[in-house]
Amino acid sequence: MNIPLEDLFNDVIGKAQRGLGLSNESLADKVGVSAASVEATKEGATDTSILMKLAAGLGLHGPSLAEMSDQAWYPEPVEVDGLAQFNTPFHDMTVNAYLVWNPATKEAAAFDTGASAQPMLDKIRSLELKLRYLFLTHTHPDHVADIGSLQAPFVLISELEPHPEAQSFAPGTQWKLGGLTISTRVTTGHSKGATTYVIEGLAKPVAIVGDAIFASSMGGGMVSYEEALATNRAQIFTLADETVLCPGHGPMTTVGEEKRHNPFYPEFK
Structure with missing residues (x-):
């Protein structure tokens, strides 16, 4: 049984936002979206255009964040003797x-x-x-x-x-x-x-x-x-x-x- 990824895409956004000390309002102003859109994304909304703007404002890689929101990647199984x-x-x-x-x-x-x-x-x-x-x-x-x-x-x-x-x-x-x-x-x-x-x-x-x-x-x-x-x-x-x-x-x-x-x-x- 695969262990689920620890974080979803919105967890990544939240960690970066907290790390940079940005409120929803300040992040929204920085990237040109509404504070409501920021909050909706953090609650799981997957609007790609908003994701890309948030990624740019938070120093994240947008395509990788979108890949997470699409649940399109999981690491290869690891087997090492020892x-x-x-x-x-x-x-x-x-x-x-x-x-x-x-x-x-x-x-x-x-x-x-x-x-x-x-x-x-x-x-x-x-x-x-x-x-x-x-x-x-x-x-x-x-x-x-x-x-x-x-x-x-x-x-x-x-x-x-x-x-x-x-x-x-x-x-x-x-x-x-x-x-x-x-x-x-x-x-x-x-x-x-x-x-x-x-x-x-x-x-x-x-x-x-x-x-x-x-x-x-x-x-x-x-x-x-x-x-x-x-x-x-x-x-x-x-x-x-x-x-x-x-x-x-x-x-x-x-x-x-x-x-x-x-x-x-x-x-x-």
């Missing part, structure tokens, strides 16, 4: 956690916990994996809800966003996991110390991005919208196009797919 995604319900949404392991040595690392770590524990037991680490992308409750159940020998998070149940590390720290390398990139903006973990050594490079970026969207700029856009550009879009992106919500995607389909990054189209 990578598993776990999607668990958290209140009125779902949240992802990930397990990465070296298929040869069976050494594993978990990334975030989701609402419940039980599905991950079941996978660890069924494959007889040896869990070495739990890495946290950030401290929002849906990502750290079940740290205790995993009983990982090391629970790790960036010193920029410490957590009482985790040991802090300095940005740029690397780890070895059997024949795999886990490195860190700072992708702040959605949260104050958000970290992307890049894993090399599987069939494809993998990046656990937390809420920095979603398939055809991104996390809201709760700390800084401009910073979120900038760190994604500098730290995620500079990865190889084949890199698998593992977001905190919604389906997995790739750098190449996001360059082609993500409205927040028009420069890659």
Whole structure:
């Protein structure tokens, strides 16, 4: 079963509008439509001409936004030996956690916990994996809800966003996991110390991005919208196009797919 996209086209518009600090009226004045049209679009109306004007005023890629409104794109399925995604319900949404392991040595690392770590524990037991680490992308409750159940020998998070149940590390720290390398990139903006973990050594490079970026969207700029856009550009879009992106919500995607389909990054189209 496919995990639905985290955001619809109107969610993208809302995130960009909030990030830029624009009211409905100021956005309407900026792009030459009525405030009622702005509100209607945010409620789901799909007038393409208005969409294109709003996209231009918000710095979004209009055709990609229209593609979302037409529900015309979904990322290709991802299958990488040594990578598993776990999607668990958290209140009125779902949240992802990930397990990465070296298929040869069976050494594993978990990334975030989701609402419940039980599905991950079941996978660890069924494959007889040896869990070495739990890495946290950030401290929002849906990502750290079940740290205790995993009983990982090391629970790790960036010193920029410490957590009482985790040991802090300095940005740029690397780890070895059997024949795999886990490195860190700072992708702040959605949260104050958000970290992307890049894993090399599987069939494809993998990046656990937390809420920095979603398939055809991104996390809201709760700390800084401009910073979120900038760190994604500098730290995620500079990865190889084949890199698998593992977001905190919604389906997995790739750098190449996001360059082609993500409205927040028009420069890659």
